Structures are given as C-alpha cells and as structure tokens.
Amino acid sequence: MKFFAFHLMPFDKLPDDFEEKYETAWTWVPNSLYDPVHGHTLYNRYLDELVYAEEMGFDGVCINEHHQSAYGHMPSPNLMASILARQTKRVKIAVIGNALPFYDPPTRVAEEFAMIDVISGGRLIAGMVVGGGPEYNSFSMNPTYARSKYQEALDLIVRAWTEPGPFEHYGEHWKLKYVNPWPTPYQQPHPPIWIPGAGSKETIDFVAERRYSYMGIPYFHKSFFKKNFDMFRDACEKNGYTADPEQTGWLVPIYVAETDEQAWEEYEKHLFFFINKLLKGLVVFPPGYTSAKSIARIGSALKQFLGNVKNREQIEEGGYAMVGSPETVRQKMKDYIQDLGVGNILGLFQIGTLPADLTKKNMTLFGEQVLPYLRKELGVNVEDAAAVASK
Amino acid sequence: MTVPHETSFVKLGNKSIQLTVGGEGPPLLYLHSAGGETEWTRFHDMLAQSFKVYLPAHPGFDNSDGLDEIHSAADYAWHYVDLLNELGLDNVPVVGFSLGGWIGMELAILRPSLVSKLVLVNSAGIRVEGVPMAELFIDELDKLRELLFFDPNSPYVEEAMPLSFEDSRILLWLKAREATARVGWNPYLHNPNLPKHLFRIECPTKIIWGRNDQLLPLGIGEFLEKEIPNATLQIFEETGHMLPFERAEDFTAATKSFLLG
Numbered sequence: 001m002k003f004f005a006f007h008l009m010p011f012d013k014l015p016d017d018f019e020e021k022y023e024t025a026w027t028w029v030p031n032s033l034y035d036p037v038h039g040h041t042l043y044n045r046y047l048d049e050l051v052y053a054e055e056m057g058f059d060g061v062c063i064n065e066h067h068q069s070a071y072g073h074m075p076s077p078n079l080m081a082s083i084l085a086r087q088t089k090r091v092k093i094a095v096i097g098n099a100l101p102f103y104d105p106p107t108r109v110a111e112e113f114a115m116i117d118v119i120s121g122g123r124l125i126a127g128m129v130v131g132g133g134p135e136y137n138s139f140s141m142n143p144t145y146a147r148s149k150y151q152e153a154l155d156l157i158v159r160a161w162t163e164p165g166p167f168e169h170y171g172e173h174w175k176l177k178y179v180n181p182w183p184t185p186y187q188q189p190h191p192p193i194w195i196p197g198a199g200s201k202e203t204i205d206f207v208a209e210r211r212y213s214y215m216g217i218p219y220f221h222k223s224f225f226k227k228n229f230d231m232f233r234d235a236c237e238k239n240g241y242t243a244d245p246e247q248t249g250w251l252v253p254i255y256v257a258e259t260d261e262q263a264w265e266e267y268e269k270h271l272f273f274f275i276n277k278l279l280k281g282l283v284v285f286p287p288g289y290t291s292a293k294s295i296a297r298i299g300s301a302l303k304q305f306l307g308n309v310k311n312r313e314q315i316e317e318g319g320y321a322m323v324g325s326p327e328t329v330r331q332k333m334k335d336y337i338q339d340l341g342v343g344n345i346l347g348l349f350q351i352g353t354l355p356a357d358l359t360k361k362n363m364t365l366f367g368e369q370v371l372p373y374l375r376k377e378l379g380v381n382v383e384d385a386a387a388v389a390s391k
Numbered sequence: 392m393t394v395p396h397e398t399s400f401v402k403l404g405n406k407s408i409q410l411t412v413g414g415e416g417p418p419l420l421y422l423h424s425a426g427g428e429t430e431w432t433r434f435h436d437m438l439a440q441s442f443k444v445y446l447p448a449h450p451g452f453d454n455s456d457g458l459d460e461i462h463s464a465a466d467y468a469w470h471y472v473d474l475l476n477e478l479g480l481d482n483v484p485v486v487g488f489s490l491g492g493w494i495g496m497e498l499a500i501l502r503p504s505l506v507s508k509l510v511l512v513n514s515a516g517i518r519v520e521g522v523p524m525a526e527l528f529i530d531e532l533d534k535l536r537e538l539l540f541f542d543p544n545s546p547y548v549e550e551a552m553p554l555s556f557e558d559s560r561i562l563l564w565l566k567a568r569e570a571t572a573r574v575g576w577n578p579y580l581h582n583p584n585l586p587k588h589l590f591r592i593e594c595p596t597k598i599i600w601g602r603n604d605q606l607l608p609l610g611i612g613e614f615l616e617k618e619i620p621n622a623t624l625q626i627f628e629e630t631g632h633m634l635p636f637e638r639a640e641d642f643t644a645a646t647k648s649f650l651l652g
Contacts, residue, residue, distance in 0.1 A: 140576070140577040140579070141576075141577065142572065142573070142576040142577055143572060143576065144569055144572050144573040144576070284530065285530070286528060286572065286576075287528060287565070287568035287569040287571070287572035287576075288568075288569035288572050288573065292562050292565045292566065292569075
C-alpha cells in the first residue's frame, strides 16, 4: 500500500460569476484572467506543499500535465519534477503523465524522464498519457491520430530506454534515423510506467498485457471505479497473472479536520469552486479522440460525474471525496480501499481555492492520524516500513 | 421523392464503398459535405430527374470503410480517381458541396480528364487571409445549426443533421465528424498548397455561394472565382452554409442549367 500526495496546481483566482460568463476553464478561457504575480506565490506554495508530503511520511508525490487551463496550470510537469528531484530526498516522484503526442519527437520524453530519474537517484514514476480532449484544441493537433501517435510514442520511449542506441525508428508518425538518448534511466530496465484510464477496454487490456499500472481517472462515482478495476484484474488474469494491487491507483480528493462538521465547513466552498468553475469544460471529446463506442460508455457514466454533483450528500454517497474527522476518513478510506482493491492512493489534499493553511493542516492530520492507521490495517510491505523507520 | 435509386457496395482494393445511384441520363458525380448527406435527399432526387446521379460515401463516412488510408483531401481525390476508373466513368460533371467541393477541386487538378465540368457549392479547401472561417468541430448541436443555417428554425434543419444526441443518426454523425477531422483539423478545412494549383482547373466551373454562409464566408467564393480560369460565381441571398438543403430548387436549377447549357 502506497500513499501519494497529488497536486493539480490550479489557478485559484477566478471571478465569482465565472461560470455564468465563461463556458470553460480550458483551452479558450482567456489568459487575461491569469495573474503572474499571484502565480509566483502560487507555484512556490504548491511546491512547498509537495515537499511537505515527504516530511509527513507519504511514499510519493504526483503531478500532471495540462495546457491552456485554469484547472491545472502546469503545462510542463517535468520542470516541477526536476525541482522536486532536488528538494526531496526519499519520495517517489510520479509524473502522470507526459502527454506523449505533444512531444515531438517523443524521444524528448525518454530524455527528460531519464534526466529526472538520474537526478533523483531512481525515484521517478513515468506516467504516459494521451492528453486531454480539450488539449487537442489547445495544440490544434489532429485528434484522429491521438491513439496511434500515443501507441507509437510509448513503444518508442520504452525501446529507447531498453535497447542500446543508436537505432533507427521508422514508424507511421515519426521517422528517426538515430535514436540514442543520453542519459538513460537510473532505474533498470526503466522507471515504472503508470497509465491513467477512463474505462476504455482497449486501454485496460493494453496496460494489463504490458504489466504496467492502471490509474483510475478521477471524479467518477465509486461504482464506475469498481467496474474499471475489476475489468483490469480480469484482463491481468487473461494475460496469465494475478494483478498486484500496486498496479492500480485511485485518485481522490481528501480533506481531514478536527470534526466532520468542521471539515465540511472549511472544505465545502473550496471544493465547489473546483466543481463549478475548474471542472467546467473538462469533458470534451474532439472527433476521433476515442471510438464512438467509448464516447457512448463514458457519456453514460457522466451522469455520475463530479462536475454534475450538486451537494454534500451526493459527494458522500458517490465517494467523490473523502471528507471528515480523522476517524471518519480512516474508516471510509479503509472500506473503499478494500472494496476497490487498490494498492496506491493518490490523494488531492489541495483543491480549488483551498488556502495554504488549511492544506497544510489537512496534510498534517492525514499524515499523523490517518496514514499510519491505514498502513497498519492494510499491510505494509518492507519498503514502506523502511521508509517509515527512516523518518 | 420520385426517382428510383439503389444503394450497393463497390469493392475497391481493401475498401468497401457505399454507392447510391438513381435517375436516368448523363452521369453526374455528387461529392457530399462534412455532414455526410449520403442518404438520398430532395436535391439528389431533383438532380436525378435529368442525370444518372452517383452518390458515393467517402471512405470513413456512413458504411464506406477505408479511413485508415486517408490522411488528406488529396487522398480522397486519389480515391475518386480509382472509383471513377472502377465505374468506367470519365469526363463527368462533378458537383461538390463543402468538403465535397474541396475534393472536387483536388480531383480536377490531379486528373483534369476525369472532370468535364465542376460545380462548387460553399466549398471548403481554401483559406483566404482576412476571411475567417468559423469553428465546425463543436459539440453543441444548437450552436451548430445557428452556424450552418440562415434560418436555424427551418424545417430543413432536421433533414440535414441530428437535433440531439438521442437522435438515431448520432453515431453516423460522429463518424462523419471523425472523417472530416482526419483531413480538416489542421490545417483547418483547407490545403495551404491548393491556391497555387487552382490555375490548373481547366474545366468550366460554376461556383455557388450562400451570402450568409458563416462557416465558409463568401470571400472564399470570390477568391475562387478570381483564381480558377473558367469560373463564374452565383450568390444566393438569405442563404447559409447548408445551401443545397436550404435552397434545393434554386440549387438544382442552377446546376442543371450550367451542366446542360
């Protein structure tokens, strides 16, 4: 069982009437709303929060990549990861991920990930993603090639890490005469590969076949996660092995305060800033980005999507966020983890407008009162125990 | 509809191509738009009163497969070189609407002998500086009908496109969008090299444009009239992008008088 602190690095200053005035927090949201002076404070504060996760005994930190978005203004997670590689000493650094089709040629991902892995002494987890639907608009990149570019790029990156160079790559999308990246990764044969998915069967089968790790795309009803993780475990069995729980991960917003009532009181408005403003326009499927059948499946799940949630009761019922006193969050998370059968928790401890002091208190309460309990209850492997002892 | 028509499949290499044929008379090849009007529609019927109308679905549209071999509008044009060859057609009039107009121009440049006359209706394929095209790849169907029709409440809207995601035609519509995006996402709905080849279109060309086309504004039609050697432009007033649906009688009458005259 491993615990990660995930940061989206949202932009937290949007006008109160944002949702009436703007159709989306993505791609087309005017960057005149951005304030670089505030951004300076924000980036540094967010990095501090991730560094604090190490102090609080987390196993790792997670960051991701988004473009032209207030939801997460971290277009280059590799820049952040390289800072974290220096500012932390022990935690895993999970970049989930690099949107492979946006790196041209994709050997840039092989290079940059290897740099982070070497600087951090082998602490990188390499996430590989297709990129969000709206981002195909941000880059005017043809979405009908999203999947085939992703597949070619991923294979090329793994090959660049595992096969001595130089070699030739003649693919459908890239023709490279001399593939020979320096440096090569610190971890051998290569860093662990994590792939997020929203439930498309093609992705699940692929991740299972390669024995990579499957991360549930966030913000859906718990039943949707359960179905996807079950599908993944079945796919592993079909490939002749039993899934390691650490091949699965569950991304969930978490808020812990002294009591249940206080937790909701402090958290609610910040969570709803996220739901009403930042999630707006996330779900966009440009033509050909995924199969019409997958669009239909995800489309029906959207009825149970956090962006459509209106109140606290729905959040509790659907397990969209874990909110409450340490005791409440302990019990809830233990039940969910056992039910979903996941081996990685990717907790969002800052969300929307949640300010620095409350974020820190949240992480402290979780780190001191929830994390040790869950580790004890749900089993700790040797590596985790060593990490805790060294703290 | 009065003219009998039949849909069959043509085997072309690895591809299976849906082809509807109706009417008697000289042949006419109709190249459909991004909307994928591959069903027999009023204006096909009107054309079929004077022509034997060939209405194929481009690869990736409707029940035609083969999108994996398509990477540009020129690939569609090569596909029509092969299809006309397979059908034994040569020197035929080509009527192309929007995406179909773009393919028609590429075809007339690649194989001038295949095209006797060209009718371009609110044609895609060209970007003119200072004439901004609107965004076609949006999900909101209400906004799309506002964009495409002069009168978004006209009864012809339903004939041309699904009105909601519950509409049974939605899967076909998603497929049509994907195939259009394949060739028209970036560069957006145009081939930057096309203008320098327009002088190679030798055949008589009729350009028909809706004055109120917001997707591909009239300035594009005016540019085409200037650059294609043997072209005349006719403007339909109070008409949007979906001109063949909005003005079926006028569109088919103008086409017939040009092709038969």
